[in-house]
Amino acid sequence: MTTAVLSRPKIDKTWLSQYGVYLAVVLLVLYNIFFTPYFLTWSNLRIQLIQVAPIVIVALGMALVIGTEGIDLSVGSVMALAAALIPLYLGYGVIAAVLVSLLAGVAVGLINGVLVARVGLQPIVATLALFVGGRGLAVVISEGKLKDVRNADLLYLGSGDLLGLPVLVWVAAVLVLAVAFLVRRTVFGRRLLAIGGNRRATELAGLPVTRVLITVYVLCAVLASIAGLLSVARIQSSDASAVGLLIELSAITAVVVGGTPLTGGKVRVLGTVAGALLMQLVIATMIKHDLQPSTTEMVQAVIILIAVYVARERKTR
Amino acid sequence: MTVSEAPAIVVEDVRKAERTDHVVGAVQRQGALAVLVIVVLISLMAFPGFRSFDNAATILVAAAPPMLIALGMTFVIITGGIDLSVGSLYVLGGVLAAWASQYGILAAFALPLAVCGAIGVANGLLIAYTRMAPFIVTLAALLGARGLMRAISAEGSETYLVRDGALRRLGNGSLFDIGYQVWLVAALVALGMIVLARTRFGASVYAVGGSEDAAALMGVPVRRTKVWVYVLSGLLAGVAGAINAAKLGSGVTVLGTGMELDAIAAVVIGGTLLTGGAGTIAGTVAGVLLLGVIQNLINQVGNVNSNWQQVISGAFLALVVVAQTYLVRLRRVN
């Protein structure tokens, strides 16, 4: 554990650009403590964490993909697929249902990965195809219907508690740690960053680029399917047409606001979590003050711009 | 070293594969057009409902607003950028046009042009001068413009009606049985083609996307070019919104989500590289029409579960893009 390998020391970078997101989260929390009634209650914090958990989980996968200089638009559709499959297999027990929906993630990830790594499509296009088709398939599978979910084991994942924290939040926390560890400490993590830095060079250096890339897209899709099944558990129903709608944009926002550049070669896992929290707090603050979506959206826009401006990378060449 | 003083001749020998290269190149450039022609031919034979002139006119009219958005997107993507804000600008433009129509048709165009153009300027300036990624800047604009639209329409619940007769006629009148807006869009597309292919600005657009650093060192006004493409994209999205409002007779607020991705898909299907530096408007036109025809066909097939539509569209998108990639590769290997 010597020097942090992820981010080389940047004498040039101001403190603000490194820690801006965290600062913003702190400021917003402070504002709420003073100006929002009942903000500083355990139940409120709990709701915010519960609501942000699926976005965090999806954003983790997105961060990995963005680290390879890619992007994955299909995460919302993967959530929908996972959601659509759960009621179909719940009859065989919760384990079966969870496994099947994770498998759907693996399948989509493989398709994305192969299209990007082997066929050589640009990630945005490759995943656009599944963004469109994946949700369609999910809706076809579920016959477009919302299905109530009553399985107690599954519902426990969505609304149960473990040691005083929602299970959902535990899952997200464990995944955050796992992904952070993956990026910082493992061979896989470094290869991933190398691909983001210069894919061609990584290839010529004899690294298994195709394999790593496919794995990254599979991981991203599996994380999305976890988010999908947790959402089902939380909403206590499966609606393939609604689950994860537009989450790709929220996830990308979280990643980028958290300081991971879209140009690849670098991943900030904790920043991503902070980015997601920041956007969640913005929405919560607005709703709590009974401000309408119009205001929320305009404020979000401004915050994204400021956060990204402050954290923006200098050009290295 | 013994080297003769004779003047050097760097002759690029005619490649053996040059001819196949040209063919493959043309197919790749005009791939969307080729697919479009094939799909249309098959549909003409298979579906009687597809054959009518009315149906063709309906497809064209429906394609008019997406065409304008994709036109602007083509400029943006050729510079290596992306504009996610167009869907929101489109709805915003429609609402503004409907509201302003009480002051006449000119106002109905001027207001959306001014507002959407201004947002385009903001996008462009931020992207050009702060080096923030286009994806994220325009994502913020997507949110901001939608918020603005909601703010002026009582959170989307207030729908302004188009008050101006001329604007309504533009929306639903026709010349030679083809809607006025199709003619308008055709004219703008033609203009776009000339600008891109035959002006210094067009050359700058390609240069910026081909290699930003090189372009800057060669004296291309990189920043100005970037600002302009986002302005253009914003303006076209505003016009698209306005003509759609003219057609619907009101500033509908529940439109436009996902429109930016449709436009990107159309542009990419049309053979424009998302990495920038290459692409044509002709390709984009084919791409937009192709997507329109697919939607039309799925309805023609009749009572297929309409849920399949997205599945088929997604598969088609993948197919076209994969095919294109292989063609490009074939060309490189030659």
Added chain:
Amino acid sequence: MSLLHVTEVSKTFPGVRALDRVSFTLRPGEVHALVGENGAGKSTLIKVLTGVYQPDEGELTYQGSPARFGTPMDAQHAGISTIYQEVNLVPLMSVAQNLFLGREPRNALGLVDRKRMEREARELLAGYGVTTDVRRPLGTLALGAQQMVALARAVMIEAKVVIMDEPTSSLEPREVRTLFGVIRDLHARGIGIVYVSHRLDELYEICDAVTILRDGRVVHTGQLAELSRIRLVSLMLGREMTEGATAFSGAATGDGDAPPVLRVRGLNSRHKLHDVSFDVRPGEVVGLGGLLGAGRSETIKAIGGAYHLDSGDVEVDGKDLRKPTTVRAVKAGIAVQPEDRKAEGIIPTLSVRENIALAVLPRLSRLGLVSDARVDEVVTAYMTRLRIKAASPDQAVGDLSGGNQQKVLLARLLATGPKALLLDEPTRGIDVGAKAEVQSLIDELAAEGLGVVLVSSDAEELIEGSDRVVVLRDGVVVGTLTGAEVTTEDLMAAIAGERS
């Protein structure tokens, strides 16, 4: 009388003082050499002169009056034209468009007059010995031809100053002749030329004056003729040098009887390689000779699994790779240093440490977890051995000078413990000091029993460095020079097709 003059300019990048109170004067009709080690600050000075960078301090005088160029365009309008170190044109645009970008001829309607543009481009390029379809994308031209286009573009505007940053690094000898012809012509027209190159022969052939930079400071400026080569190099490096064209020992190595460490048989790739075969024995340096486009890079890449092969076999230590892929090749002990360092070599966003360790991570880790201690060990060893100059192992490679980037790349290759080392232009664009280090390193590695394949368009380097030279023309092996035949004359003859 000075045409262009800077006084005491400084420029600091994060962590590096790239220019430290540098003064420099260019006179009309003078060809002024700007020399220095990698990272000495040459490119930075040029960029300051041409408005790419703004100096932190210092004055710029142009044609007698103070000047300030905000952008490269300002400099261009003022008559300062530049050919940058890496070919800086737009590969996807046509040759003609590249030539005329920003100053396209226009018709009465204000639209670009394409016919005229293409005609003029054709005529103009013919003057530089380039005849090609000017509608082709520039990127499909050979690098040399691209460089000629860049030159034509630079000279085409009414330039008073032409700056060339290593213009010959990707030119073949005939093209260098053409370039020199153009320079002499400009010289005669009273145009001032700044010429950056690491090739001493060229400097002495074409330059009048010289300014030597070291670590961002001017250590000498004066007439080139008054400076011996040895003195020049000593000034550049800041230490004394002894005579010798290259740093190769010349001692023939390689055990003639040992089984080949690398055996290449019948490489075929459509239109590019035809039945290319050769062997490399342990301790032997085999040169690949040929003109640009002869297929040397393709051969090397194909062996390394990075180029599509229709057929062919590659064996390392008697083991057949069967359809080489980059992964398999590295595992088998083949290390390839690609020609294009920036695009295919370094990973600019990652640190020196990450770049060096990249290919051997599995060896430096347990159960997929990287051991930082072991990484540091390897990285320190190679940074010392190759004398890599970086602020720290954590500095991003993209911020290093070209020579140091090259060394980092070599370190990565060596760290894999290869049996065969394939080097494509290993000394291109690096300074004499670094070049000598790389060259003696090659000798050293061969002595340790590695089989080395060397591609270099520097004929001297190829001849002095190689024990044997395999000559390629149009993807076909047209001859092999061995023993006493390894001379420049024989090489030229083979390339020209006068012997087989």
Added chain:
Amino acid sequence: EDNDPTPAAAGGGAQVAQSAAAGAATCTIEQYGGSKVDLKTAKVGFSQSEKEANPFRIAETQSIEDEAAKQGIVNLTTTNANSQFNKQISDVEQMIDSGVQLLVIAPLNSDGWDSVFAKASAKHIPIITIDRKINATPCRDYLTFIGSDFAEQGKRAATEMAKALGNKGKVAILLGSPGNNVTTLRTSGFKDEIAKIAPDVQIVFEQTGNFAREDGQKVTEQLLQSNPDINGIYGENDEMALGAITALKGAGKKAGDVKVVSIDGTKGAVQAIVDGWASAVIESNPRFGPLAFETAGKFLSGEPVGQDIIIQDRQYDAGNATSDLSSAY
């Protein structure tokens, strides 16, 4: 484990039109233009607006298809715009091009139908809009509207809410999706009536839940944190109310702590009354098939039909929820 809502066909709940006021406007084929056709052989198009996640939509489509089958209408084309308005417009236009002789439309939005009207009127195609109304002129732009009295639904919800709260308390509204008369009228009907009958009931919170369950849940979760003292939630449809109930459970509330009143009459919502989580549900009957085709049949054979056909909606509360559960959809 899932409850597949068994729609319309099963059980009762057929729509009944309110008796039209004397002298209410009617429309005949002479007024509207066009010619008589036999409904059985006519080409009929049905355009559904939203994805069918909502039982209301499922029941609506099913009812149209079942009734067509029952009446022997062989030429029925259905499309679903998946909540994309422009797609709904092209869907309908395409059906017009393909020569439909009758259009039944469940519009996504109340405005924006100019181009469709222009096309349809040129061919004199009768348009029946169901469930949501289009802001245009009946018997000219379109033939007739069949649906509920939405303002009345809002009023009835207000009455139930006031009753459940004992005329006192703080209420939140989960608004439907914007841009249609259903949301507008259910909101104004509710607010007006509350102001009239229970001025001590305060409306403290209003956010859109887009007629969707997940949105209803998310908004309620936030609402419960900022207004922990909330007493009642008015969901402008059942789906949002069901989302709200999930949120209430998640926040540790007991059944009945917060009074929930909503509109639609889905099985899930009526079951929630049985379970004690909801106080009342005002029905919005989606079984449009029989009434729509009956109206069309009359019109196409030359009889006059009403220009505004308002249906009767029942109501569920603790008193009848258990017994009437089977008539929910």
